[in-house]
Amino acid sequence: MTKNLYVDLSVLQTVPSSNINRDDTGAPKTALYGGVTRARVSSQSWKKAVRDEFKQDNVSAGTRTKQAANLLVAELKKLDASLDDKAALAKVTEIFKLAGIKIDAKKNNETGALLLVSRGQIAKLAQYAIDNEELDKKEVKQVLKGDQSLDLALFGRMVADNPELNVDASAQVAHAVSTHEVVPEYDYFTALDDEQPDDTTGAAMLGTIDFNSATLYRYANINMHELVHNLNVADAIKGTTDFIRDFLLSMPTGKQNTFANKTLPSYVMVTIRQDTPVNLVSAFENPVISNSGYVEPSITKLEAEYHRAQAYVDEPVANFVLGKSDSEIGVNVAKLSDLLARVTAELSEVVQDENTND
Structure with a gap:
């Protein structure tokens, strides 16, 4: 396999009141983008969630x-x-x-x-x-x-003692950011002692928990040439679909028991390219403004940015969209299983062709 081949993964996912990735003060991480404060979830946090999902799904995972x-x-x-x-x-x-x-x-x-x-x-x-x-x-x-293991092949390894043992990552994962401005909030809570006498008043404990709510844009890409180098053709193709599935279904676990914020993506676009990966976060440099939900306008802005970006890049090998049945981008699929099957078939054909021509 000699040609470049990349798999882009763009995801929109709404997360309600939550604190899935905290900073040093215990507040949800944020980023300043487009002149406003955005919710942010670090790439390391979501990669850890993916690695945990690998273990749950019996996918090859290291330690x-x-x-x-x-x-x-x-x-x-x-x-x-x-x-x-x-x-x-x-x-x-x-x-x-x-x-x-x-x-x-x-x-x-x-x-x-x-x-x-x-x-x-x-x-x-x-x-x-x-x-x-x-x-x-x-x-x-x-x-x-x-x-x-798949996580080692995807996310790489740096060994400071001996760089000869370094493994180049074949996947890149961006920090997830909200498509809109967020206003940090906090929950003031109290707790009573169940065994306190009836004539006793007041709380036994009180405190606050910081949180926010957001529609996140999540992005990752895979360099198939590098993944094949780290594994082999068959394992690289299967590993790509394993990663797509678990990237979509995973969620960092910060304050999960408090907020029960385990949601699923609202929109997924998988693009297979031979020239360069393309992060479409620039769709949201001008933040979405809405009083009736952020998902639909975010989808509209994301697809518009995809079309704008096509002026700079080659026509992709394939494009699949899950979550918008009337999308004019690529092939619309109805289920995650269909998406994974389509990606597997497309990669098998492209990689096989390239290996035949080597």
Whole structure:
């Protein structure tokens, strides 16, 4: 696969009173855009939600941890019951030294920073250590670059101790922003002691919770060339549809029990391009103003921006819209399952053609 191939994902989703992604003061994150304050949900927050959704759906997902060395110790002992903690740790210490990753014996053998590793990498490292008395630096690094979980292949990995182990991300996720101005609000609450005497008055606890309500524009893209490089053709195509599904259905969990704000997207546009990804957030630089809901005018502005952007980019390979049955952009689909099937079929054809022409 040599040509560029990108999958753009534009989503409009309304979220009621909520605080799904907090700043250091506990208030919902915001951004100043187009001269007004917008609700904002950080890309890291939504990527974490997607990774959690992967695990719920039994999609290949790694673990981001400082405990990678201890995970490897446990895997070694599982494969060879004769190994005690000391012998297993000695093997692991040698492996991490060859990989160029520092571990701190004074801190329970933690790595200096969080390390995203796939379960397959841990298992293969353990098997390699069992099968080989003499360990080879090149082979250890090769194991740590292979068998990538989907989240590792999509979101990449940076290893400060050894940049050779870095994995280039094949997906980009934008900070979600509201299509309109938001006014921060707060809820003042009190709580009574159920066991307080009848003649006692006053609350046992009081406080405030910051929140806002918003219609969010969410955007992500996937570089299929890079994803195929990180995985393989079949896994990259399946991984793309897994990502689309779980990006649409996931929700960061901040204050979820307080607000029960789990909503679904109102509108989805998936565009497959061969020239460049296109974030259509500029549709909302001039904020939507409405007294009767933001979703419909947001859809109108988003589709208008899509048409405007076509003056700068090539005609896309394919375009699919879910949530607006009379959209004049691409193919309208009625269900998420139809959308995923269409994307799978289109990518299979395009990628197959490119591989045939290599």
